[in-house]
Each structure stands twice: as C-alpha cells, then as structure tokens.
Amino acid sequence: MCGSESTRDAVHLDLIGKCKLAYPVVVADDLFKALADPTRRTILDELAEKSGQTLFEICSRLSMKHQLGISRQGVSQHLAVLEAAGLVETRREGRYKFHDLNTAPLRQIAERWLVPDTSGPEKSTP
Amino acid sequence: MKIRLTSVFVDDQAKAEHFYTEILGFVKKHDVPVGEKDRWLTVVSPEEPGGTELLLEPVGHPVARTYRDTLVQDGIPLAQFAVDDVQAEYERLRGLGVRFTQEPLEMGAVTTAVFDDTCGNLIQIATRPQ
Numbered sequence: 526m527c528g529s530e531s532t533r534d535a536v537h538l539d540l541i542g543k544c545k546l547a548y549p550v551v552v553a554d555d556l557f558k559a560l561a562d563p564t565r566r567t568i569l570d571e572l573a574e575k576s577g578q579t580l581f582e583i584c585s586r587l588s589m590k591h592q593l594g595i596s597r598q599g600v601s602q603h604l605a606v607l608e609a610a611g612l613v614e615t616r617r618e619g620r621y622k623f624h625d626l627n628t629a630p631l632r633q634i635a636e637r638w639l640v641p642d643t644s645g646p647e648k649s650t651p
Numbered sequence: 652m653k654i655r656l657t658s659v660f661v662d663d664q665a666k667a668e669h670f671y672t673e674i675l676g677f678v679k680k681h682d683v684p685v686g687e688k689d690r691w692l693t694v695v696s697p698e699e700p701g702g703t704e705l706l707l708e709p710v711g712h713p714v715a716r717t718y719r720d721t722l723v724q725d726g727i728p729l730a731q732f733a734v735d736d737v738q739a740e741y742e743r744l745r746g747l748g749v750r751f752t753q754e755p756l757e758m759g760a761v762t763t764a765v766f767d768d769t770c771g772n773l774i775q776i777a778t779r780p781q
Contacts, residue, residue, distance in 0.1 A: 579726020
C-alpha cells in the first residue's frame with residue numbers, strides 16, 4: 526500500500542537533508558489516512574490521556590464519554606488503521622492485550638513542512 | 652421470575668473459593684459435593700445474605716476456556732459487581748495484590764474498574780448513581 530509515493534517522500538526528505546526521523550519507515554499515506562477520521566482522532570485523544578488500554582476500555586470510553594455508537598469490530602478496525610500508521614502499538618502482557626499511543630510518526634508532519642528556525646543561534650554567533 | 656443465581660466458570664474451585672471469600676469478601680452460601688471432585692459452590696454478598704448467589708462453576712468444557720480466554724484478551728469482563736466507591740475498592744484490592752486491567756475510569760455518572768479474578772475471568776466493579 527505505501528508504495529512508490531511514500532518511497533519518493535523518503536528519498537525527497539533525504540535530498541533536502543531533513544531525514545533525521547526517529548521513525549525509520551516513512552508511511553505518509555497511512556499516517557494521513559489514519560488521522561483523517563474523527564473517531565480515530567478521538568481514540569488517540571483517549572490513549573493520550575492514558576496509555577495501555579484494553580479493547581474493552583477503548584470501547585467503553587468511546588461509548589460512555591463520547592456517545593459514539595460503534596461496534597467492537599468497528600473499533601478494532603479503527604485500531605488496525607492506527608496500528609498500520611504506527612500511531613498505536615499493541616503489547617501482550619500475560620493473557621491481556623494492551624494498546625499504547627506512539628506519537629513518533631507525527632514528527633514526520635512537523636519536519637516535512639516546517640522551516641527550521643535557525644535565525645536565533647546564527648545571529649548570536651559573532 | 653427472579654434472578655436467584657448466576658455463575659462464572661473458574662479454573663480451580665478451591666482457588667476461586669479463596670479469592671471470592673478472602674479477597675473479595677463474599678461469604679460461602681452452599682458447598683455440596685457433585686460427582687467425584689466438583690462442588691456446588693456458591694457465594695453471596697455479606698450485605699445481602701438472601702440476595703443473588705454466585706455459582707463458582709468448574710470450567711470443564713474446552714469451548715468455555717476458549718470463550719473466556721478470548722474475552723480476557725480483549726479486556727472484556729464476564730460479570731459486574733456493585734460497590735459504593737470504585738476508587739476505594741480499587742485501592743483495597745490492589746493492596747491485596749489483585750491485578751487490574753482497567754484502572755478506575757469515570758464515565759459521566761458511572762465509574763468502573765476491571766480486575767482479574769485469578770481463576771480465568773475479568774470482573775468489573777461499578778458505582779452507579781443511586
């Protein structure tokens with residue numbers, strides 16, 4: 526899925542010397558697709574509030590706090606999209622499975638277009 | 652029609668008896684041998700000795716294990732018990748070494764938490780507005 530265009534992005538980032546990303550694989554399409562949905566952004570909000578949630582807790586938060594009537598399967602699908610984009614990581618601990626937030630891929634967005642502010646240190650250099 | 656009895660499947664009835672009485676604080680209501688090693692083992696809340704009984708039923712059927720394990724993986728509780736104060740109960744049980752998969756969570760008027768009963772199930776405790 527993250528084919529030629531993403532590869533091109535990666536090469537482009539290399540060429541402009543900004544490829545100082547902690548995240549090794551540039552998956553821009555998956556990332557923007559994941560962020561384009563309001564429910565998925567709400568899931569990220571909830572995971573930002575508390576990392577390490579079971580599927581049940583995420584479903585509870587969406588239905589009870591946000592009055593979102595989404596099936597468990599629907600939430601699972603949203604989580605799969607977030608996981609593909611690297612924004613959510615799952616971890617098994619004994620018999621349970623927890624979901625953690627990973628904000629590292631978001632740095633790609635900041636570093637892709639924001640012009641680094643280099644004026645400060647340069648001016649102060651004699 | 653009344654709900655007088657409900658049940659949870661447990662891996663080990665002796666372990667379940669310990670957890671549900673010594674840790675959770677329920678009291679044993681019936682304990683009758685059934686067959687060679689199983690027991691008809693029920694507990695009730697000390698606050699409601701004549702209330703609904705919880706049957707701690709041996710998990711004999713392999714499908715019951717699959718069913719429980721799949722629910723546990725996704726963090727889904729099998730039963731819900733009512734408490735006056737979820738946060739206080741969470742702290743009391745944590746102090747006794749109980750493992751929680753969901754810490755107390757306030758969702759509007761309802762507060763819940765989810766813990767492992769050490770016998771194969773997740774249990775939710777909840778406080779609802781009176």
